[in-house]
Amino acid sequence: MTQSELEQFRLKIKQDYVRLLDLLCRVLRESSPLSTTDLEDRERLSIAQGLIDKFVNHAVTLLYLSHGTKQDLSSFKFDSYLYDFASIDVLTRVLLEACLTFHYVFYTPQTKEEKDYRYWAYKAAGIAERQNFPASTGEFREKLAAEREELDELRSKLESNAVFQSLTNNQKKRILKGEWRLKSWREIAIDAGFSRILASDMYRSLSGQAHSSFLSVLQSLEIQKTKKQEETIISSMGITNPLIASMVREYCWLFPKVQDVLSKDSEGSDIVNWWIQIDRTLDEFNK
Numbered sequence: 001m002t003q004s005e006l007e008q009f010r011l012k013i014k015q016d017y018v019r020l021l022d023l024l025c026r027v028l029r030e031s032s033p034l035s036t037t038d039l040e041d042r043e044r045l046s047i048a049q050g051l052i053d054k055f056v057n058h059a060v061t062l063l064y065l066s067h068g069t070k071q072d073l074s075s076f077k078f079d080s081y082l083y084d085f086a087s088i089d090v091l092t093r094v095l096l097e098a099c100l101t102f103h104y105v106f107y108t109p110q111t112k113e114e115k116d117y118r119y120w121a122y123k124a125a126g127i128a129e130r131q132n133f134p135a136s137t138g139e140f141r142e143k144l145a146a147e148r149e150e151l152d153e154l155r156s157k158l159e160s161n162a163v164f165q166s167l168t169n170n171q172k173k174r175i176l177k178g179e180w181r182l183k184s185w186r187e188i189a190i191d192a193g194f195s196r197i198l199a200s201d202m203y204r205s206l207s208g209q210a211h212s213s214f215l216s217v218l219q220s221l222e223i224q225k226t227k228k229q230e231e232t233i234i235s236s237m238g239i240t241n242p243l244i245a246s247m248v249r250e251y252c253w254l255f256p257k258v259q260d261v262l263s264k265d266s267e268g269s270d271i272v273n274w275w276i277q278i279d280r281t282l283d284e285f286n287k
Helices: 003-030 039-066 085-107 112-130 138-159 169-176 185-191 196-210 214-225 229-254 256-263 266-280
Strands: none
Touching (some): 003 039, 003 229, 003 256, 039 085, 039 229, 085 112, 085 196, 085 214, 085 229, 112 169, 138 169, 196 214, 196 229, 214 229, 229 256, 229 266, 256 266
16 A cells, blocks of 8 residues: 555545444434333333443544643643544443443344343443442432342343243353453454454454553553654544444444435445445455
């Protein structure tokens, strides 16, 4: 790839990021209000919408940071804009995990038993986690007590679920203790069709940045020394584009009434397909 072609590709990454994010916001908006009258299904779909909304918030923040920020402190003033590539990498990891959560909990299940099992396990894990929070007020203690009853009900539902019953005893214990997924993020990413490079190598690198590994610190110093902050940010956006594209496609599947948004936007649909295909072919280029 020539320097000119590389610059054009970087520009496409940034432009498509905005285009894909705008498309995701549109399908999210069009999916409300929920049409189902089934209370349990309504709750599940409402949480799916909430997960997409959370994804959008993180993605918008990433876009904001990609333009550089400038915030002077009393001790010193910035000579130029700060390109916070490290925080963008952390947000990219969050977006990847949100995408995989949506795929695992809301998109993959086909039967009612499977839908119930995965959603109940996901919900029970969240409630169980809050049970460990210190109750500093009477109101919060009452909330925890009410949720404890709800958690018991969820565990009873899980125990009567055919998918749960097919698990080994050890797997059942893990689920009931609050481990809502029995697969690793890598396994879920591969199941979702993402390249092994994204599922393994890129995810490992993003996790190192989030946990301040020695390698991530070394790489951060090198990036700043060579002044390649903006290059690194564009690379992170390039990782994120297939994630947003996947979210658009899977969200339209979950909410059929918003599929018109995608079908009537041929350019947007082409961008979604292009980025999904780009990620799928990464492994072929690195054999």
